Amino acid sequence: METVAVVRCLSYDAEEVAAAVRRVFSLCGMTAEQIPSPLLLKPNMLSARPPEDGVTTHPALLEAVRAAAPSSRMLIGDSPANAERPIEQYWDACGYRSAAGRMGASLVKFDSALVIEVSAGSETLSVPVTRLLKETAVLNLPKLKTHGLTGLTCSVKNLYGLIPGYHKSMLHGRFVTPDDFSRFLAAYYRAIQPRVFFSLVDAVTVMEGNGPSSGTLRHLGYIVGGRNCLAVDIVCCKLFGIPRRSVPHLNFLMEEEGPPEIAIVGDGVSGGRPARLPQGFSVRTLSHLAPLRPLLRLVGTLFVIEPEVNRRRCTKCQACVQVCPRDAISRQIAINRKRCIRCLCCFEVCPNRAIRVRKSFLARTLT
Ligand code: SF4
Ligand code: SF4
Known part of the structure; x- marks a missing residue:
């Protein structure tokens, strides 16, 4: 039985978050002494944006973990998709540098790697992950958001950031369709799972619609935690109003392992309204349902979902160029449609909302 604690937390007030995090650990039967040392805190640091933008994990959660485990040696690290931008800018914008100072924690870069073997379908891939995992347990600190490629980003998806720099983009290039990428993500999670000590989800303010970076903020008011990332994400789907069956990587994990038996403790899950999914997400998922394939092949040229640059917003910062x-x-920010695989990494990293998802009439009609 997998225990998942769901605790009300209505704001990012430091004391309220600290009390909620302490309660999550306690409901999961965890004492301060059981929290490992050293411990890598892995927030979602997708973009160099301030906490109030709701794109990244709020630093109050990191400080609350420190308060719950005062004697653990803590490191804070993530590897954003755009490895060209100095990581110090992310630490400053996201509030992690100042939080680390107050916590006595070290900010770390993922600049050396060890290789893990990931069995995805018929092939086994060697995937680099930060070398810190050799001796350091991970405390996963995802931000609950919708995601244009995977439907949801939460505990399982957040661990993808343990892969350094552009290797993440290269994997997107290798696993082109949402289903293929989600299948890889499920396999990667199985390989990395033993190194993850706990997952603590920032579900106080969440992002719906065009997540993970250009969506709409929604106040949910929870912190959720547990040892099993799949179980935590299933509970977060319920809280957020996303049918778990529509999140392909959770689906693949459940197909292989069966749905975990979950004991929800704490404040319980009351059904809220359904979350708004990213533009085009349902269509891209549908496009991989076998019965629709012949039809979609026929109308393939009419069925288009692709990134488009808004030149008035674009500052030519080159983040999308680097991540593609x-x-x-091109350096002038022109998209070569023949080369584009519609992974939407550019949409994810753009700090200025200058890339939008363009849908053809058919795609809009089927959404
Ligand atoms: S589209 Fe966005 S990420 Fe790309 S250069 Fe313009 S502002 Fe930067
Ligand atoms: S242009 Fe954008 S969507 Fe197309 S392959 Fe590059 S990063 Fe992916």
Whole structure:
């Protein structure tokens, strides 16, 4: 039985978050002494944006973990998709540098790697992850958001950031369709799972619609935690109003392992309204349902979902150029449609909302 604690937390007030995090650990039967040392805190540091933008894990959660485990040696690290931008800018914008100072924690870069074997389908891949995992347990600190490629980003998806720099983009280039990428993500999670000590989800303010970076903020008012990332994400789907069956990587994990038996403790899960999914997400998922394939092949040229640059917003910062796994964006920010695999990494990293998802009439109609 997997225990998942769901605790009300209505704001990012430091004392309220600290009390909620202490309660999550306690409900999961965890004492301060059981929290490992050293411990890598892995927030979602997708973009160099301030906490109030709701794109990244709020630093109050990191400080609350420190308060719950005062004697653990703590490191804070994540590897954003855009490895060209100095990571110090992320630490400053996200509030992690000042939090680390107050916590006595070290900010770390993922600049050396060890290789893990990931069995995805018929092939086994060697995937680099931060070398810190050799001796350090991970406390996963995801931000609950919708995601244009995977439907949801929470505990399982947040662990993808343990892969350093552009290797993440290269994997997007290798696993082109949402289903293929989600299948890889499920396999990667199985390989990395033993190194993850706990997952503590920032579900106080969440992002719906065009997540993970351009969506709409929604106040949910929870902190959720547990040892099993799949179980935690299933509970978060309920809280957020996303049918778990529509999140392909959770689906693949459940197909292989069966749904985990979950004991929800704490304040319980009351059904809220359904979350708004990212533009085009349902269509891209549908496009991989076998019965629709012949039809969609026929109308394939009419069925288009692709990134488009808004030149008025674009500052030519080059973040999208650097992250594109197919070198499909020129330095003048023109997208080569023939090279583009529609992974939407560019949409994810753009700090200015200058990339939107364009849908053809058919795609809009089927959404
Ligand atoms: S589209 Fe966005 S990420 Fe790309 S150069 Fe313009 S502002 Fe930067
Ligand atoms: S242009 Fe954007 S969507 Fe297309 S391959 Fe590059 S990063 Fe992916």
